[in-house]
Amino acid sequence: MGVAGGWRALLAGAMVAVGCSPATPAPVGEVLLTVDTDAPVPTLVSRLRVDLFDASGNWFASRDFGLPDPSDWPTSFAVSAPGDGGMATVTVRLRAYPDGQVRDYLGETFQDWPDPTGDPGDIIPTPTPPVGATPRLADGSQDVTPATEPQPLVAIDRLLRVTVVPGVVQGGAVVMRGACFATMADRADDTTCVDTEATRVADADLPMSTPPPAAPASLAGTFGASECTATPRAGTTAADGTPLHDAEVCVPGGAFVFGNEATPASPTDTDSSAPARVAIVPPFLVDTYELTVAEYRAVLRAGYTGPLEVLANDTAIPTSASSAGVEETAPFCTYSTQPMDRETMPLNCVGRPTARAVCQFLGGDLPTEAEWEYVSAQAGHASKTRYAWGDPLPTCLQAVYARGVDLLTNQIDPCSTTLGFGPQPVASSSDRSVGLGVTDLAGGMTEWVLDAAESLASRCWRSAPLEAPSCEITDATLYSLRGGAWVTPFLAPVPLLATTRADAAPDGGNAAIGFRCVRDGGGS
């Protein structure tokens, strides 16, 4: 398609001047700042918050620009000095962050990365300054302080200094580096992250040139991205022709917003999905299906010797249950000593030590929560979605859920009335992730994952690095679970959401819990 069929760029970028009074006589000195980012746009960065402070540290201007298109970057804007137009040093605070990731502004609340040593379950509280704490932004006598500020764990926070010289228009360029996500700038000692994770240095004068430098090509999208170079296993069958459903998908690495500010839980609960944070997920291979009964049988044949905490059930699964909770018990376990008609069902009634050992026997491990959420909600998606298939709400045909007993009425849940009660074979619904086609992430079986069950506000998560974050605790009381299950109630489908977290004791496997495995994807 040539230009005739399209749009023509009139002028790149939006130019907005930060100025003194319109009455200020010319010539006014000006610094043209060109700001780029290496973070993916708009996944991790779609807004730029700009705050200006004078030499005495007084906050004199604040703006927040929406820059949702990769072509918006690099962006540029002009800074002029407050006051009489004389030479002035201005401290510029830049924060790059995604839409919607804000918190109430209560005053400056610098918080460093927490010390990783200490009880991993400790909740790291958000500092709460006294009501009315400084700094505030005033316009004359009017308080014009923005009500919100970027949530620090999903913001790149950068301080820099520029000197505005009367009559001179000069410029400088800065790159907001993804490595600086979650490393807050400290206004008290003027230190800021420049390009190294969790590392702040003294803010410095930005190198200037006259005329301002030409805008470079944007680096947007280069942070955190990596190819999956491993070869996924193709699906195989047992000697008797039973499909093992052991195919894998290669997941390219990437960075995304892990967690969800909106969560039904209280922030201190172990199943809280808040606060959201940035996670870089290296490439990995993931099982397309939950591990099936047939695949477990194949693992046993291949020499796997244990642990063997899998409850066998040598009778037919009942076609109904009398009350909620009953369907999580032994009669609903899928594994049988000798093959029955449940070989393509996901394995359940399995303890976490066994699940993990089986994955390790297969050359991998349980997925981390970050890997699990990334493959469910982000990898292959244009934007992060509620469910593996996108944002539409679940239906009986979309995912295997509501196949048990209603919590309130103790009647059979509606999806089981039309589609059958009890656990179902893998991939028997439209529960496939966008792009990659990974099945039963929302429904089927709730899945064991690698991490211990701690709030995302805990020391364990808050001190975890950007890359491959996890909360691994040996011999934890509770471990995390992800995803919904065939028993997930129709009235309360919240476990189907990709960001919902749950937990169980490691020996707490039941008929609603299964697992899938991941393997190294050959990336960084």
Next chain:
Amino acid sequence: MRAWVVASLLPLAVACEQPAPAPPAIGQLVVWLDTDAPLPTAIPPGPMDPAPLFDRVRVDLLPLDGTTCDCTREFDVTADSMNAGVSFGVVPPSPSGATLRVRLFRAAVTLDGEPAPDSTIDYSLAVPAIPEGTVADATVVLATDDVGVPVGTDTPIALTLGKPGGSHVGTWSGAQRVDCATPPPDGEVCIPGGAYWMGDPSAAGWTDVLTGAQRLVILSPFAIDDTEVTVATLRAAGMAPDASWSGNMGTALLDYCTFSTTEGLPTDALPVTCIDWNKARAYCQAQGKDLPTEAEFEFAAGGRHGNPFSWGVDPPTCPEAVFSRWPGTAPDCLASGDMHGGPAPPGSGSLDAFALPTGKVLDLAGNVEEWMRDDWNPDGGPCWSRPGVYADPFCSVGATEASARGGSWAATGGLLRAGLRDYGDKTQWVNFVGFRCARDGQ
């Protein structure tokens, strides 16, 4: 006065897959945008001011000859930028023409990356032929009244040629503040009328009735009780709920029924619980009031701005609202071993107060869940499924169930969000549901 000086023209680049060479021989169009909706302002709106309703524009050019064109561009709009003039250039595909789709929406509310239809103004416009070598101006005025109902989808509407005659940002009548005609009596707070987004897309899928649907609602002014109705207040009116306090502080259901006919018990100051909808409404009507509507309650609970909480966006911590106080359920907001859970006297949560110049409304987020005047009807039902703007919505469909709103002492912190919906049978009662009253403010 300090001001951000915005360039008089805010040009926006919209690029196709190939960089533009020299100006084409064919004509081009400069499209200017205007709207009557309130947009984000440099000075943040206070609780008495209109909230911005939209903040982003998406523009797509769709060639009529069926070819595809990677011609989508998204950009922020603010009151400042719109007042200064927002425009973009279009080079119409020749010769078959094109449709220009312009959507004004909320950046934070998308579905599979597309603007959510129920909160989007969506116009499809026919791009006219422009004589070769000329540049024409056209103006698109995005009218708030058209929200949720796409215009020109089947037959694109004609573009209005010419530049806009000045900005209309913020002039939409629905968003204007309307104060109460007279100050309400003591114990009530006037919530001035205005407009907001009802519904909480962030909670979609939490229960079967939370769909994430939203609608633009215009409300007339109303006055609302500043507290939930307490035991002492109900008793003084000569009324009683369905069940009374057991006298114990434990885990039994009746331990959190707060009412007693005996005066002077520690439960006197607590919100009434264990009262059905009929009795709650009868009390309000006896006072010359009624239960608040769902739309009224959510307007107040979202700080008149459709926020998750009356105080802003952060969920509460334990001292900030009354929630997670079910004894024996760990971890929660009770000290270990503390069996004295349940509701608390009004105003016990340090943050749970919607402060207006006209007064403070307490416990809209936590303490007890509250009966609403509306019949229960799900988002997809006849009361709530119509697209477009709703004025003073109230659902009356003869249902046996009524709506209930607000979090409670029995809920976790995330369930205190203003937009969450719940319901119960009008003749049933539970120990975490109470009520407050409201009255028309006109």
